Amino acid sequence: MQILLHIAIILLTIAAMEAFSWFIHKYLFHGPLWFIHKSHHTERHGWFEFNDVFSLFFAIISLYLMWEGRLDLNYSFWIGLGISVYGMIYFIFHDWFIHNRLKSFKSGNRYLLGIRRAHKIHHKSTEKNPSEEFGLLLASKKYFRQK
DSSP: OOHHHHHHHHHHHHHHHHHHHHHHHIIIITTTTHHHHHHGSSSOOOOGGGGGGHHHHHHHHHHHHHHHHTTTHHHHHHHHHHHHHHHHHIIIIIIIIIOSSSSSSOOOOOHHHHHHHHHHHTTOOOOSSSSOOOOSSOGGGGSSSSO
């Protein structure tokens, strides 16, 4: 039964990270932290961009929480693991599939294509505003219609 609680904490953390990421992307990254995030809206020269500091920040938080909960595998360990899993999802979906940081894989999956369309709309603007579609795993229904 304990494993079900751990899985629930991980899944809830992933859901919370999606909501939190949407919020900070819209109100901080396209707000006062634009000076960092704008590197993500311009052509990348090399593998890294200044915007990657955000991923590093969340990785540090995740590792800290897992370290804190390592001895008795308390809730902080599982929250840290959930943040880490969200980071892996972010890398696969965003950096690999959408932005092709590695050789991209092709997919005809309607969900993946919808997420890619929404993200491309987000990147239509190279400016702080206007912008739309701030989520990673969730997007407006209109992007999932077959095209």
